[in-house]
Structure formats: structure tokens, C-alpha cells
Amino acid sequence: MHISMQNIHKAFGMNQVLTGVNFELKDGEVHALMGENGAGKSTMMNILTGLHTCDHGTILIDGKETYFKNPKEAEKNGITFIHQELNIWPDMTVLENLFIGKELKNSLGLLKLKEMRALAKKQFDRLAVSIPLDKEAGSCSVGEQQMIEIAKALMTNAKVIIMDEPTAALTEREISKLFEVIAALKQDGVSIVYISHRMEEIFAICDRITVMRDGKTVDTKRIPDTNFDEVVRKMVGRELTDRFPKRQSKPGELLLQVKGLTKKGVFQDVGFSVRSGEIVGVSGLMGAGRTEIMRAIFGLETVDSGEIWLNGKKVNIQSPDQAVKLGIGFITEDRKDEGLILDFSIKENMVLPTLRSFAPKGIIKEKSEKDFVEMLIKRLTVKTESADIAVGKLSGGNQQKVVIAKWVGIGPKVLILDEPTRGVDVGAKREIYQLMNELTERGVAIIMVSSELPEILGMSDRILVVHEGKITGELAKEEATQEKIMKLATGGQ
Template identity: 60%
Template sequence: MHIEMKGINKAFTSNQVLKNAGFFLKDGEVHALMGENGAGKSTLMKILTGVYQYDSGTILVDGKEVRYKNPQEAEKAGIVFIYQELNVLFDLTVEENLFMGKEIANKFGVCDRKAMRKKAQEIMDKMGVHIPVGAVMSELSVGQQQMVEICKALMVDAKVLIMDEPTAALTQSETEVLFEVMKSLKAKGVSIVYISHRMEEIFALCDRITILRDGEYIDTRYIKDITMDDVVQMMIGRTIGERFPQRHLTIGGEVLRVENLSHKSLFHGVNFSVHAGEVLGVSGLMGAGRTEIMQAIFGNLPVMEGKIFIDGAEVKIHNTRDAIHAGIGFITEDRKTEGLLLDKSIAQNIELANLDRVSNRGVISNAKRNTLVKQGIEEFRIRCFNADQECGSLSGGNQQKVVIAKWVYKQPKILILDEPTRGVDIGAKKEIYNIINQLAAQGVAIILVSSELPEVLGMSDRIMVVCEGRVTGIVNAAEADQAKIMTLATGGNIA
């Protein structure tokens, strides 16, 4: 299927989000669509699939002008969009989510559960996804939910598959499985639009790349003809320097120590420590228990046994309030449901997390509130219309900056960052890395949980690897590489 989008313009009220944007997709190619958060990538694809209607421009599919009224029309034409924002019903099972609106009926017009279960299992097996089809979606991790979404899209006989940050919640092994499926689809003539901020994926997988910047078309190039530096230059209009900022920090005394922390089914005998000014990277495969360990330290999960020490003194953490009082901050991996109030403004999100800083004797001071919020927008370079803009209308990277801002201003001793750059463009990633280094320079103990091995290796002083709920090794970053980390992540030993 050939798709050509020319001169696409789109404005939301007074905000012009696309200005003469364009895109051209060929048969059987994997085509990267890149740009900073807010550049208009997802909006352009939502216009193609009828989620939004464009103000002007032309869309041609196989030479014929089209204008899909809704995603269902686009899907019938063979164009399927896997959204970055999960589109699942959490109270239903995996099987029920897969067949929502596509139920298989028997000759009596009744849902054929057996046939649906069989087909669901076939799709899951094809993807290498080991999730029970009868599992309730709310019981799954974000990464597992993402894999179910991908499986759901593959149930449609798609000619074009649009993937918006499909690997953001996946670990290395799940990503490799997805890539094999994509290669198989490409071999069958399926075209794939691949939206991602992960440069390694783009250069390993894609044939061509189109760049948008500030809603405008910049260029389309063959991957073999460009470098990562070229892509960054086109995306942000400037060079960005080294991908990971240099760390020349002095590591101080122990701030956090965990001894024999255990949960009845999720993790066992966890021991580690973090020092002032140190970045402890945490790596492991999906379901290894990384996030669960951090949730327990933050009081979100009950522990069966174990001790937590802060500044050498044992602390009892029964809930998140205890953790915050002890000086622990937690930037969750799921910013949309756990990190932000999406229907509230930037100002309200920052204010609610810092009431003690913006109030006098229990009464909110507008002057203090406005000063803190203005500082947050400027310091963290949050791209927005104003402080009253709802967080749900911000791009993913700017949402993440709001989450970071509200926690940084609480001035924690220990800051846990769980997938802090998921779905964030390369320019915003560099800004987040600089913030991490600045906090470390101020003596904050940082725990960085990430599924991106280059990020863990590039930002950490030490790396703790988790496999099946147990810590299989803690190595100095200077002595680590991807092979060693993956060996430990799969239960192996390193010399």
C-alpha cells in the first residue's frame, strides 16, 4: 500500500500543530517517523487514520484521495494504529480485550469462546508472549499490556501497521521478539510506520526515515545514507553533544541500605545499598521484579521480611506517606495513571505534591505557588501554552518533566526513577540525564530503573541486575557491558 500525505495543516484552537506536513510510505517498508515530543508525529498519523480531521492538505492511498472519518474506516482499508497510550479495558481478560468488537460467533449467533481462545493463543504463541489468555488485564505489567495491544493489532489483516513507541514498555528480549514479527510482516508486503525515540532501533530496523520539527516536514532519507548525529540535527535544529553527559561526581556515604527484603511471591532476599551522589542502575527482564522491589521500598507493596535503613537508622515504611516522610521520592513507570492527574493543570500537579512549600499555615499562597510553578516550567523546559494547561494535553516528554519537577521540588534524599525516559525524545532525554546528574551532585542518592541497556550503562555508577525476584549481581558500570548484564538478567554467572 502506497500512502502519500501532502501539505497537511492542523490547528487545535490557536495552536498550529501541523504546518504543511508530509509523509510518503512505500509497499513493504519499515519507515521511521521521528521528531521531538510535540513535533506532530502522532497527530499526523491520527489524521491519516481518521482520529482527527485535518484543516487542509491531501491524503492519497494507492493514488486515490481519501479522508477517513474514523479509525474504523481506516482499519477496514487495512491501516491499523497501535497507540502509545494503551487502549485496553482493565477489568476484562486478555482474550476479551483481543476480541472486543471482533467476537467469533457460532452458527447460533452466540460467542464461540473455544474458537476465540484458540485463535488468541495462536496469536500469543506467534508473538512469543507467555501470558494466560484468561488473565485480567489489570493484573498485568505495563509491558505485558503493551504486548497484548500489539497482538490485538496483528489479528487484523493489516496492509499498514502504525506503531507508536511499541517497545517503550518492553525489555530487550520482548523487543527482539517484536522485531522478528515485524520482519516477517515486512516480508509479506506489510508496510510499517515506526514512531520511536530509540535510535538503535531505528538504525537496526528501518529502511527510511522522515523527520518532523515543530509540526513541519524537514526531510526523508534512507537510513543507510545518514548517521545518528544527522538525525538529531534535523530533529532539534542543533547538535546535542555526547549522548550521555559525563559524570565526574564525588560519591559520599551510604544513604539507603536494604537487607533481606522479601515478598511472598514477587522477590526474595534483596540486599543492596546506595550512596549520596551515586546513581545505581537497576536492570532485568520484564517481570523480573525490578519495579516491585522499588514499590515495596516506597510503601506501595507489603513485605514479609527485611529491613530498610536510611542514614544508618532503620525505618519502618508501611505506606507511601512513611516513605515520603523518610525522604524517598518515586517517579513511577506509568506516569499517566500513577504519576499525574491528567485532567488537572501543570500548576495543580506541581502544587499538590508540594503543599508545604506553597502554603502559609495551611493556606495556599498564590505568590509562592506561581513562583514555584514558573520555576518548574522554566527549569525543566516544559513546553506548554501556560501553567494552566491540562497535563493530559501535553506530549509524553513534557508530561514526564512535570512528574520529575514535582518530585525534585520535594527535595528527597533518595529518588527512585522507574523508566524515566520512556517515550521521551532524544533532546528531552539529555535534559533528564542532566537533571539526574545535577541531583547526584547535590548528594541525592539515585536509583535508576531502566529497560534500555545503553541508558543503564551510560548513566550508572553501579548496576544491580534482577532475575526472577532475586539480585543476581551488582557490578561497577566501568566494568560492565551489555553481554554481562544480559547474562545476569537471564540467571547466568559472570567471572
């Protein structure tokens, strides 16, 4: 399928999102689409698949002018979109999610469950996924939900698959398997639009790259004809020296100690410590228990045994409210369902954990609240016209900045970051890294869970590796390598 989008314009109210975008997708190519958060990448693909209509411009599919009324019509015509924000029905099973709206039925209208299970298993085997089909989808990790979405797309026999940050929650092993599937799809003539902020992936699997900035197409090039620095310069409109800012690590007093933390069947005998001014990275494969350990520390998960010590005192954290009062912040990996209230404004989301401080006598001090929010918006460079805009209207990366701002605003002693740069562009990533450095310089202890090994290696002072609910090793920054981390993550010594 050959797609040509020419001079596409789109505005939402007074906000001009696309101003003359051009994009071409050839048969059987993997085409990278890159740009900062808010550059218009997802909007352009939503126009292609009929979720939005363009205000001006032309879409040609195999030489014929074509405009889809909705994503379902696009899917029927062979174009599938795997969105960055996952479309999972949490109360339904994995199998039900895979076949929602596409159930197989016999002549009596009864479900062909045996055939559906066989088809689902075939796609899971193709992706090397072992998620029980009867498992409730809401109880799956974000990484597992991502694999469900990818399997769902592969089941449509699509000619074009748009992947928006498909590897954001996946581990190295799962990413490797996905790349094998993409290569096989390409051989079968399927075209892939690959939206990602992970530069290594772009140069590993893509044939061409289109860079967008501020709603415009900046350039399209063959991958062999460009390089990392050129792409970054075109994305951000400036030089971006050093991907990871230098850290002046000066760990201070012991702030947090975890001793023998155990939740049967999930994690066992977990013990580690974090000092003020230190970033401790936590790595491991999907399902290893990294997130569950952090949720337990924050009071979101109950434990069977173990102790948590803060500032030399044993604490009993039974709820997030208690954790916040003790000075612990937690940036969840699932910003859509747990990190934000999408219908609330940016301001309302940012002040949620600190609302009491703005209303000591039950009346909100609006000026103080406004100044506080404006300071956070400016500090994290959230792209928005107003703090009163619903946070759900922001791009994924700007939503992530709001989540981070919300917890930075409490002035934490300990800050847990679970996939802090998921779906965030290369320029914004550096801003988040610089903020992490500033926080540690002020004495904040940071625990960073990440599936991105370059991020773990680039920002951590020490690295803990989790395998099947146990910490299998600790590496100093100086001795850590991707190979050593992956060996520990797969159970090696």
C-alpha cells in the same frame, strides 16, 4: 498500501501543531518517523487514522483521496495504530482485551471462546509471549500490556501498522522478537510506520526515515544515506554532542539500605545500598520483579519480611505518604494511570506532593506556588503555553517531564526513577540525564530502573541485575557490558 500525505496543516485553538507536513509510505516498507516531543508525529498519524481531521492538505491512499471518519473506519480499511499510551481495559481479562469490539460469535450470538483462545495463543506464540489469557489486564506489567496491544494489532490482518514507541517498556529479548515479527510482516507486504526515540532501533530495522521539527517535515532519507548525528541535528536543530553527559561521581554517605526484602512469589532476599550522589542502575527482563521491589520501598506494595534503613535508621514505610515525608520520591513507569491526573492542569500535578508547604495555614500562597511551578517548567523545558493547561493535552514526552518535575519539587534525598525516559525524545533525554547529574551533585541518591541497556551503561555508577525476583549480580561501571548484564538477567553467573 501506498499512502501520501501532502501539505497537512492542523491547529488546536491558537496552537498550530502541523504547518505543511508531507509524508509518504510505500508498500512493504518500515518507515521511521522521528522528531522531538511535540513535533507533531502522533498528531499526523491521528489525522491519517481519522481521530483528528486536518485543517488543510490532502491524503491519498493508493492514489485515491481518502479521509477516515474515525479510527475504527481506518482499521476496517487496513490501518491500525498502536498508541504510545496503551488502550487497556484494566478490569477485563487479557483475552477480553484482545477481542474487544471484535468478538467471535456463533449463530445464537454466543462467544466462540475456544476459537478466540486458539487465535490469541497463535499470536502470543508468534511474539513468544506467555501471559495467561484469563489474567486481569490491569495486573499485567506495562511491558506485558504493550505486548497485548501488539498482539491485538496483528490480529486485525492490517496492511499498515503504526507503532508509536512500541518497545518503550520491552526488554532486549522481547524487542528482538518484535523485530522478527516486523521483518516477517514486511515480507508479507505489510507497511510499518515506526515512531521511536531509540536511534539504534531505527538504524536496525527501518528502510527510510522522515524527520519532523516544530510541526514541519524536515527531511526524508533512506537509512543507508544518513547517520545518527545527522538525524539528531535535524530533529533538534542543533548539534547534540555526547549522548550521555559526563558524570563526576563522588558517592558520599550511605543513604538507603535494603536488607532481605521479601514478598513471596514476587521477590526474595533483596539487599542493596545507595549512597548520596550515586546513581544505581537496576536492569533485568520484564517480569523479573524490578518495579515491584521499588514499589515496596515506596510503600505501594506490602512485604512479608525485610528491612529498609534510611540515614542509618530503620524505617517502617507503610504508604507513599510516609515515604514522601522521609524524603523518598518515586517516578512510576506508568505515567498515564499512576504518575499524573490527566484532567488536572500542569500546575496542579506539579504541586501535588508539596501542596502542604504552600498552604501552611490552609490557605494557598498563590505567588509562591506560581513561582515554584514556573521554575520547574523552565528547568525541565516543558513545552506549554501555560501552566494551567490540562496535562493530558501535552505530548507523551512533556507529560513525562511533568512527572519528573513533580518529584524533583519535593527536594528528595532518595529518588527512584522507573523507566525515566520512556517515550522521550533524544534531546529531552539528555536534559533528563543532566538533571540527574545535577541532583546527584546536590547529594541526592538515585535508583534508576531501565530496560534501555545503553541508558543503564551510560548513566549508572553501579548496576544491579534482577532475575526472577533475586539480585543475581552487581557490576561496577568500569566492568559492565551489555553481554554481562544480559547473562545475569537470564540467570547466568
